[in-house]
Amino acid sequence: MSxxxxxxxxxxxPLVRYFSEFxxxxxxxxxxxxxxxxxxxxxxxxxxxxxVFALFLKNYCGFRDADAPFWVGMYTLFLSLFxxxxxxxxxxxxxxxxxxxxxSLLILGRLILGLGSDFGMRLLDLSQDHSRYIVIGGIAIMSxxxxxxxxxxxxxxxxxxxxxxxxxxxxxxxxxxxxxxxLAGVAIVDPIRKxxxxxxxxxxxxxxxxxxxxxxxxxxxxxNENFYAVPEEKIATSKxxxxxxxxxxxxxxxxxPFQKLLIFLVLTLGVRLVFTLQFMIMPQYYTRTxxxxxxxxxxxxxxxxxIITGLIVIIPVLKYFSTVKLMIWGMSISALSLIxxxxxxxxxxxxxxxxxxxxxxxxxxxxQIIIFAFGELLFSPRFTEYVARVAPKxxxxxxxxxxxxxxxxxxPINGVVGGLLVSYMCYDGIAAKIDTGHVSYxxxxxxxxxxxxxxxxxxxxxxxxTKNMFVSDHPEEDVPDEDEERKELATQELQA
Amino acid sequence: xxxxxxxxxxxIHWGPIVQDMVILxxxxxxxxxxxxxxxxxxxxxxxxxxxxxxIRKEDVKDGRDLPFARELADGMEKHAGFINTRDNTGRTPxxxxxxxxxxxxVETKKKDQTRLFYLDALLSVPGIRMNxxxxxxxxxxxxxxWSGLPACTEKLVKAGMDINAxxxxxxxxxxxxxxxxxxxxxxxxxxxxxxxxxxxxxxxxAASLAESRGDAYHKRDSSVYTLLYSEHRDADYGRxxxxxxxxxx
Numbered sequence: 001m002s003x004x005x006x007x008x009x010x011x012x013x014p015l016v017r018y019f020s021e022f023x024x025x026x027x028x029x030x031x032x033x034x035x036x037x038x039x040x041x042x043x044x045x046x047x048x049x050x051x052v053f054a055l056f057l058k059n060y061c062g063f064r065d066a067d068a069p070f071w072v073g074m075y076t077l078f079l080s081l082f083x084x085x086x087x088x089x090x091x092x093x094x095x096x097x098x099x100x101x102x103x104s105l106l107i108l109g110r111l112i113l114g115l116g117s118d119f120g121m122r123l124l125d126l127s128q129d130h131s132r133y134i135v136i137g138g139i140a141i142m143s144x145x146x147x148x149x150x151x152x153x154x155x156x157x158x159x160x161x162x163x164x165x166x167x168x169x170x171x172x173x174x175x176x177x178x179x180x181x182x183l184a185g186v187a188i189v190d191p192i193r194k195x196x197x198x199x200x201x202x203x204x205x206x207x208x209x210x211x212x213x214x215x216x217x218x219x220x221x222x223x224n225e226n227f228y229a230v231p232e233e234k235i236a237t238s239k240x241x242x243x244x245x246x247x248x249x250x251x252x253x254x255x256x257p258f259q260k261l262l263i264f265l266v267l268t269l270g271v272r273l274v275f276t277l278q279f280m281i282m283p284q285y286y287t288r289t290x291x292x293x294x295x296x297x298x299x300x301x302x303x304x305x306x307i308i309t310g311l312i313v314i315i316p317v318l319k320y321f322s323t324v325k326l327m328i329w330g331m332s333i334s335a336l337s338l339i340x341x342x343x344x345x346x347x348x349x350x351x352x353x354x355x356x357x358x359x360x361x362x363x364x365x366x367x368q369i370i371i372f373a374f375g376e377l378l379f380s381p382r383f384t385e386y387v388a389r390v391a392p393k394x395x396x397x398x399x400x401x402x403x404x405x406x407x408x409x410x411x412p413i414n415g416v417v418g419g420l421l422v423s424y425m426c427y428d429g430i431a432a433k434i435d436t437g438h439v440s441y442x443x444x445x446x447x448x449x450x451x452x453x454x455x456x457x458x459x460x461x462x463x464x465x466t467k468n469m470f471v472s473d474h475p476e477e478d479v480p481d482e483d484e485e486r487k488e489l490a491t492q493e494l495q496a
Numbered sequence: 497x498x499x500x501x502x503x504x505x506x507x508i509h510w511g512p513i514v515q516d517m518v519i520l521x522x523x524x525x526x527x528x529x530x531x532x533x534x535x536x537x538x539x540x541x542x543x544x545x546x547x548x549x550x551i552r553k554e555d556v557k558d559g560r561d562l563p564f565a566r567e568l569a570d571g572m573e574k575h576a577g578f579i580n581t582r583d584n585t586g587r588t589p590x591x592x593x594x595x596x597x598x599x600x601x602v603e604t605k606k607k608d609q610t611r612l613f614y615l616d617a618l619l620s621v622p623g624i625r626m627n628x629x630x631x632x633x634x635x636x637x638x639x640x641x642w643s644g645l646p647a648c649t650e651k652l653v654k655a656g657m658d659i660n661a662x663x664x665x666x667x668x669x670x671x672x673x674x675x676x677x678x679x680x681x682x683x684x685x686x687x688x689x690x691x692x693x694x695x696x697x698x699x700x701x702a703a704s705l706a707e708s709r710g711d712a713y714h715k716r717d718s719s720v721y722t723l724l725y726s727e728h729r730d731a732d733y734g735r736x737x738x739x740x741x742x743x744x745x
Contacts, residue, residue, distance in 0.1 A: 077524060291597050416535045
């Protein structure tokens with residue numbers, strides 16, 4: 001997320017001020033807009049999948065309760081891991097070839113994911129247990145293909161925008177991506193699930209995403225990869241060193257700022273893991289407590305809605321506040337939002353209009369998503385900015401990519417823990433047992449959220465306690481020879 | 497301002513990139529495997545998991561579901577008492593067959609018809625125990641009533657299930673159907689001879705449960721929350737209340 005406010009208008013209306021900024025994009029050529037269409041359709045495919053992924057694996061492909069979140073976690077892990085490894089490839093082999101390789105893998109992986117289970121059982125006469133391996137293969141191929149997209153699109157935006165229009169270009173890209181996320185929920189997932197209720201609808205959503213990827217791939221064929229909005233960057237790109245990930249680790253691991261950064265990252269792990277729960281276990285929680293026809297898409301669209309509103313109204317104001325304070329506030333708000341789901345649903349009966357458990361669950365989920373997204377809005381941009389500020393000026397990109405390391409370790413563990421908690425405390429059919437009073441607090445979804453609440457609250461507490469030891473308001477003071485302008489530009493690009 | 501010249505050709509050294517990727521993937525693979533290994537200890541598994549999952553997928557084509565039929569035959573061949581296997585919540589495949597969780601009565605009705613196919617298949621398996629109970633005392637009939645599946649309910653009762661069985665908290669199938677506003681299931685149970693006067697220890701009857709839940713929906717549907725979400729169940733609860741004798745609670 002970027003908070004750049006290159007105001008081209010004197011208007012006090014944040015909406016007018018925000019959109020007037022986009023006027024500068026007129027100087028970007030057709031390739032910039034093509035890239036945005038590519039990323040829009042790719043984003044639509046990604047967000048529609050991630051909303052239903054855990055449910056699709058469980059209900060359509062027959063994964064067990066504990067397995068489905070685990071494989072969603074592994075997918076996001078593979079994706080980050082492959083991004084880490086292929087990040088520099090598009091500078092080397094060219095945009096079009098990278099798109100070709102990426103989309104070929106992505107479309108193949110998605111086809112295997114969407115059709116592999118039926119193919120295995122109906123055509124190869126495999127048991128459901130065995131056909132699951134085909135689906136897992138699809139997940140691996142798809143994540144590899146997806147990994148090409150993010151660096152490739154970032155490179156395209158950078159290449160096709162002038163220096164003046166670049167920050168706005170990345171802002172527009174981020175806005176457009178969130179609009180895609182918003183539409184994925186309300187305009188795609190919910191209507192498809194309404195027309196095709198049950199597991200078939202989930203498969204339709206996955207296959208719809210595959211069609212979006214094909215459309216995005218067609219757009220890539222019209223991109224002119226030899227176009228550079230800033231001609232000098234062509235030379236810089238051709239001379240840029242493409243250091244390998246393990247090489248990067250070797251280079252920075254002994255540096256004091258990086259060691260401090262690693263400790264900071266581990267401290268924030270609790271709350272950042274909770275961010276991933278939205279796709280790993282919340283879909284099961286929603287549908288099992290409220291019903292299979294729960295409006296999953298609507299709820300998942302609330303998050304991008306808050307982000308879009310925040311981009312326009314809140315973020316420009318936030319730059320006047322301390323980074324660490326905002327991170328602590330953001331983490332605390334996100335973490336504490338889980339209280340809403342951790343308290344027994346009966347507590348909501350004091351509010352007018354809430355008289356049944358399912359009504360209470362609905363209100364709890366709605367409020368939690370809104371408050372959580374607001375916390376994320378405060379935390380995420382400051383977090384990325386902080387990582388960039390810690391880095392020496394020539395190593396911003398290295399620090400940024402290596403900052404994902406603690407999450408690599410945490411993601412599979414989170415998938416396992418999430419899956420097990422769901423299988424014990426939010427199993428399918430629990431709504432009937434809640435209705436009949438058979439579920440004690442210690443075996444309820446509320447207790448599951450209490451565990452995550454404790455985990456999440458550790459992060460802001462740890463940051464508060466270790467302030468001035470590992471975290472400071474001016475981390476750049478530890479870094480010699482600062483070049484603010486360059487770092488800021490790099491930060492904006494990496495944030496996007 | 498811009499250029500469309502061909503970029504300089506750069507040679508690609510794939511070896512080190514591939515090597516790094518292999519190392520990273522190996523590390524992640526080991527990590528994932530270890531996580532999975534730890535998970536195995538705590539994981540809740542039942543031999544019938546795949547069968548249940550196929551039932552819930554409802555992939556009937558031309559009156560057949562080949563993967564389901566194969567899974568059922570394989571399971572029966574490999575495991576004695578396969579069909580009566582209970583999972584971690586104590587549920588058997590029969591109970592899973594008659595469980596759905598939709599708020600929309602129209603969708604539930606469609607499911608009722610599809611699930612009949614699987615119910616017929618399971619009921620025809622020799623040795624199936626009809627009156628098995630899960631960990632909380634629910635029978636398959638409780639699940640069918642709670643879910644709102646009148647056709648499945650009828651089939652289960654006609655197959656010999658106890659229509660007035662109470663689960664561990666004293667709920668009968670009729671009470672569960674009434675509490676959920678499942679009008680057609682209530683009607684079916686009453687036609688089949690369910691006792692509407694049964695009372696729980698706290699005095700709850702089928703009618704009082706329908707009243708309290710129906711009132712809650714009515715209140716909610718006339719408040720601001722309706723803007724966010726509503727199942728519009730007033731009419732269903734109204735029908736249930738008409739079917740049952742008035743509550744004295």
